[in-house]
Amino acid sequence: MNNFITVNIVSISELLFSGNAKFVLLPAEFGDIGILPGHVPLISLIRTGMLKIICPDDSEHSIFVAGGILEVQPKEVTVLADTAVIATELDEVKIIEARKKAEEVLRNNKDRTDIASVEMELNMLAVQAKTVRKFGKARVY
CATH class of the missing domain: 2.60.15.10 (F0F1 ATP synthase delta/epsilon subunit, N-terminal)
Structure with missing residues (x-):
């Protein structure tokens, strides 16, 4: 086999x-x-x-x-x-910037459709950030 x-x-x-x-x-x-x-x-x-x-x-x-x-x-x-x-190609800086933008949209938007979409994006960004910390190009600030 x-x-x-x-x-x-x-x-x-x-x-x-x-x-x-x-x-x-x-x-x-x-x-x-x-x-x-x-x-x-x-x-x-x-x-x-x-x-x-x-x-x-x-x-x-x-x-x-x-x-x-x-x-x-x-x-x-x-x-x-x-x-x-x-x-290893994930970039923590870009992930942080995207997360900040998504959180801002969430704070300022009351449309349920947009909220669900942004929450899905935030979930994906959280997993990407975890991935960067474990495998990718994590940067220390």
């Missing part, structure tokens, strides 16, 4: 990862899922969080994902993400 699984991580705009892995951990709709070679077939929505890939050489790749679809087959994992960014 092959000890690896082929993994493809695709966002709307680009292919972020394509290669073999020993293990994949990702945020599925109802909780985190760990995937090993030979996993049973599965389709799930993806929630906002960190996707982690362990390669055959034990190197790790971390990718922030927000929304999308996961398909698992015994020899292949495909993630079609609405939003995906390699963890």
